Amino acid sequence: MSPSRSTDDHHEPDDPDIAQAMRARRQELGLSVPVMAARAGVSEQTWRNYEAGRTQVRGDKQMGAWEALEWEPPTYVAALDGLREYLQSGAAPLGMAGGPGGLGAAFGVPGYDIPDEAYDPFEGLDPEELAAEAAADLPVPDWDDIPTVLSEVYSQRLARTLGEDTARCFALGAFLFDMSVAEDLGNLARLPRGTHLGQLDETHIGSTLPQLWLTRYDYEFVFQLRGTARDMALRLTDGGPAVGEPLARTLADVLVLHDIFNLGGAIADSRGADIDEDRWDGWVDALSGPDQPAHALIAMGLIPPADAPEHFDNWFRPLPSPFIPDWDGASAGGSTTAFGPADSTVTPLRRNH
Numbered sequence: 001m002s003p004s005r006s007t008d009d010h011h012e013p014d015d016p017d018i019a020q021a022m023r024a025r026r027q028e029l030g031l032s033v034p035v036m037a038a039r040a041g042v043s044e045q046t047w048r049n050y051e052a053g054r055t056q057v058r059g060d061k062q063m064g065a066w067e068a069l070e071w072e073p074p075t076y077v078a079a080l081d082g083l084r085e086y087l088q089s090g091a092a093p094l095g096m097a098g099g100p101g102g103l104g105a106a107f108g109v110p111g112y113d114i115p116d117e118a119y120d121p122f123e124g125l126d127p128e129e130l131a132a133e134a135a136a137d138l139p140v141p142d143w144d145d146i147p148t149v150l151s152e153v154y155s156q157r158l159a160r161t162l163g164e165d166t167a168r169c170f171a172l173g174a175f176l177f178d179m180s181v182a183e184d185l186g187n188l189a190r191l192p193r194g195t196h197l198g199q200l201d202e203t204h205i206g207s208t209l210p211q212l213w214l215t216r217y218d219y220e221f222v223f224q225l226r227g228t229a230r231d232m233a234l235r236l237t238d239g240g241p242a243v244g245e246p247l248a249r250t251l252a253d254v255l256v257l258h259d260i261f262n263l264g265g266a267i268a269d270s271r272g273a274d275i276d277e278d279r280w281d282g283w284v285d286a287l288s289g290p291d292q293p294a295h296a297l298i299a300m301g302l303i304p305p306a307d308a309p310e311h312f313d314n315w316f317r318p319l320p321s322p323f324i325p326d327w328d329g330a331s332a333g334g335s336t337t338a339f340g341p342a343d344s345t346v347t348p349l350r351r352n353h
Helices: 018-029 033-040 044-052 059-068 075-088 116-122 127-136 143-149 156-162 164-189 204-208 211-216 219-237 251-270 277-288 293-298
Strands: 335-337 344-346
Touching (some): 018 033, 033 044, 156 219, 164 277, 204 251, 219 251, 277 293
16 A cells, blocks of 8 residues: 555545545645546546546546545445455355355455444335435446446346346346345454344344244354355356256355345336336246245245255255256246256246235
8 A cells, every 4th residue: 555545534436525535635646637547547538527526437447546546445346356356266166065065265355334323314214215215325336337347247148148137137236245245244253153143233134034044144154155146146257157057056046146136126226227126036036946936935934844955954055956047048038947857937037916
């Protein structure tokens, strides 16, 4: 870090005074506009537009601009670093043998913390209004910028199979899921061993997993769930699964897939992208099975037999007959292989509730 790097305060691209702050910081560093523009990798006119408040720094230019200003990265860029490091490392997909063990090396993700006072304006709102209000303040890229800013988790395979909206929703949800789990891991790590998600004041993941096993969701489980999500993102972005290959190979995969689209869909819809629950629910079914295994598992009320795939102890074990998406034709509502080895069915991409 440069001795002159500014760490006393934090700057976000959408701060009301960001233009003035950028100009003041350039002058503090003693740099001209041409030099600063060259350091940031943009044209002189673009930098002048930044300082005049005519344009906001685009998502794919923010890291360069903040480095040029010798500021700490914007929040979502910092939170993305751990996920980017994992996906760019070329790490082999997580081993399926041996059940819950064998996650491999851990990659740190900076904590993501929303101050308690940020929730004050949302008191008294119903859950849907609360989610929409909170979503508006999340430091996420614009819908049109997702393929560029979140390129590491944007899947061309999903775009070809189920459409552009699906790929963008997955990328946004994968980023938010990783960020949310990182916060849970940080909170659990500060508490005694054996603490579970139900004991935290705030946890998104703990509220969406089947409540039957809430007391089992400890640090090791959450760590493994993060590995499952990263493995799925890696497989989807590294060329994507081959024809005849499942995406959801375990019930943990099914749960992660559901929550990624849940997060991505809710935030995207709140930002005007028209990704309502019917749409992202349909994508989950198209990728994990038309019998809706995610919904069945989340609504689990009775304890299944100990050897059943639905039992908590077996969530990370390979499914005996995983669902095979129609990687070449699902976007047109084509046939998909169901759980039986020779079964075929039409996967609905939208459901009516």
